[in-house]
Amino acid sequence: MAGIKGLISAIVQFLTDQLQDGDITADSRESLEVAIQCLESAYNVQASDAPANFNLYQAYKNTVDNAAPNLSPEASAETKAEAERLKNEGNALMKQDKHHEALANYTKAIQLDGRNAVYYCNRAAVHSKLGNHALAIKDCHTALSIDPSYSKAYGRLGLAYSSLEKHTEAKESYEKALAMEPDNESYRNNLHLAEDKLASLRFVREHLPNLHGVDLSTLLSNPALMNMARQMLSDPVMQNMVSNIMSGNVEEGARMEVLIEAGQQLAQQIQNTNPELVESLRRQMGDNPDDPEPPQQN
Template sequence: MSDEDKRAFVGDFVRFLRQEISQMSQTPDLVESLEVAVQCLEAVFPAPPESDVNAWELFRTARETAGGGGSGGDGEALKNEGNRLMKEEKYQEALLSYNRAICCDPRNPIFYCNRAAAWIRLGDYDRAIADAQMSLKYNPSYCKAHARLGDALVKVGRLEQAINAYQEAVRLEPGNADYQNKLDTTRQRLQDQPNDGTANGAGMNQGLAEMAARMMSDPSVNEVLSYLNDSNSIESLLNTGRQLAMQMGAQNPQLFSDIRRLLQSNPNVANLVNTIQQHQNDSGGSDGSGGPGGPPPTSSPPN
């Protein structure tokens, strides 16, 4: 039992005790004892969100069933009642009907599968997955349970597992167009998802954009750019770029590894850098700044 289920169970029991305390006409000592018990339970199990599921009603129904008060026929009638309530979009009421049906016949895979549909409508996809799996436990060839499991898995983003579930449903019932459509749609969704490399590149580009914005707001950078605009010199631009690169590299060594990954993932940026370097080489040959005896051109910032 998950922690959430434990809290929900204890929370329902605490609400039952509070109701009894408000209605009982016992001695103050007994009332105080119950109040202490409630406080202790709430201290160990923090109160969960309010639920429309009546745990006391479920317990009473299960107790009557265990004592012979229920049968498979009763379970079928309760299932039909739940189906009617689902059509009326009364999902909480339908859930209670399916709960009672399961109490009458705890091994019926249809009851669990139908309750999984109610959980999906209520947005509790983990419980829908659990009920679909329970249905398949009692009937592994129940194609509707495979499809419903796929529906719940899609809701939580587990697309590969959903595809496996839909594939099994199609295998068991190959003529079902609905199952095939769900399988094709989920496959397409999985293909359309960005891979890790793309996601990382997007995050890295965003980080570089933020860094550029900070640089442009720096008065010293603006002063340098103003100077370049006046001098109109590509060589001055390259020299200034090298100086800025050395300064930023000293402050943030990780920056250049990010830039290298950006260059590898974006051919357009790499081509631009190669063009600038070629221009620098051509300029060096004419004025001697990059020729023999002069310093070699810098192809990448220092690490």
Template structure:
């Protein structure tokens, strides 16, 4: 607790020094004074008390300590300028830390593994494996942005590192960025064509993109029937029977007649016929089954007249697999760290 009080003492001293700066407004100075009072009250510290000065005051002021630390730090542990050639002893110690981190990963102690990999990087920041392994730990902790950044650092060191692309793909998938994930898996496969995990994950990413495109297409109008497979619909006996029953309803017949007579030129439509009787052509006769147009009026009227048919059409053609089904799950990062 003494170290914390020393820090707070230094902060209060710094804030008091700031209240004497001429470039601060009266409101800013008042805010600083409130902050000082709060800190002194919370930590029971008085910068004017001789006993507190003896116990908590350090030789250098807080700003000097801060500037000294900043100037001594490298630009970044990942910066090209900060890359240094580790000594043999540093390499040996870094490898031990990496192996310790790998053991923590097997035990699912991901935070401990992360710390080990970070310490290894401080000793040897030119080793792409350490960054890639830390990316795996970040992913397990759901810190996917950091995982992507570490994979990029690994690839800056070793552009042919397929595992870094694979792990980056997993992180992008967790962020629901399937486009970026697909590109990562493609690059991983280019470098490691026989890796079945990359192939599986690539197929899943492509499937997710197709589903998103289909969903966007199916959201056309209230019936959600865009790009429907009408050939499949006409070959479905249950739907055809429902359609025939619906068309026997006088209200539906009148609705269809009114709709057809009111259509203006240039409105595209598709007309299907079902049943038996005169005028039949190739097994389909002149009884009207359904007319679909880009206008929404018919869709709305069909929804009101026969919601069961619309619900079944949606289920079979516009809404994908039934609830609870699993169309495919991303392969996890089950590869052990190197």
């Protein structure tokens, strides 16, 4: 039982660490908290009971990374040549934006030579173009199981995760890609973008958890609002403002004024560019000026 308790406490530790991650929704956070409480109660353990210097996630990653890939039999030289021809043709089709045709070519190449990581990575690029990000992730992982040092596969994996708003996974992927290609500016820029998005999520969670009873996680699920917020956060003045708040350079008494100013700027931008969204938000918050006055309570 001691071994089982050690495993459960390691799971509790992992779930507790996830609560500190900015890349998590309010609903997921609540579910994790319930799961932690259930495990602690059922097994009478706490996160602090986990074995010292043991990281459950890293242990899992090591197992997966070191697992032998389930590869198809080695292709003949003639078959490899045909697969390479199909891949090159697929590359040409990609340049012509003929994505579905390119996808068919890469798939045929994989069927002929399933041990070539490039074919999976190229097909992942097509999947991303077509919006099939989950399939892109699967192909990137297959490519990396064949060639763990394939930096481009990590880069495309980061892109797919970013597209699914999984910024923690995207950050990890770009870090690995950059470690293999330290001079690659694209990987470095994408890594910074993932880090910025995680920082923004943490800032919202820690400093703006609720506004007059309105759950901001619900508001921020609005694509139009999130797009405007991202555009606003890309402004150097706003970035400096947020950076000062998060770093503690703004005095406690002045932080609310800064937050109010930031909110006013965002509200003005939304009002100017998308008044329909403003009306939608007002209805969501019960602040529609066209609604009748609420009845007086005795």
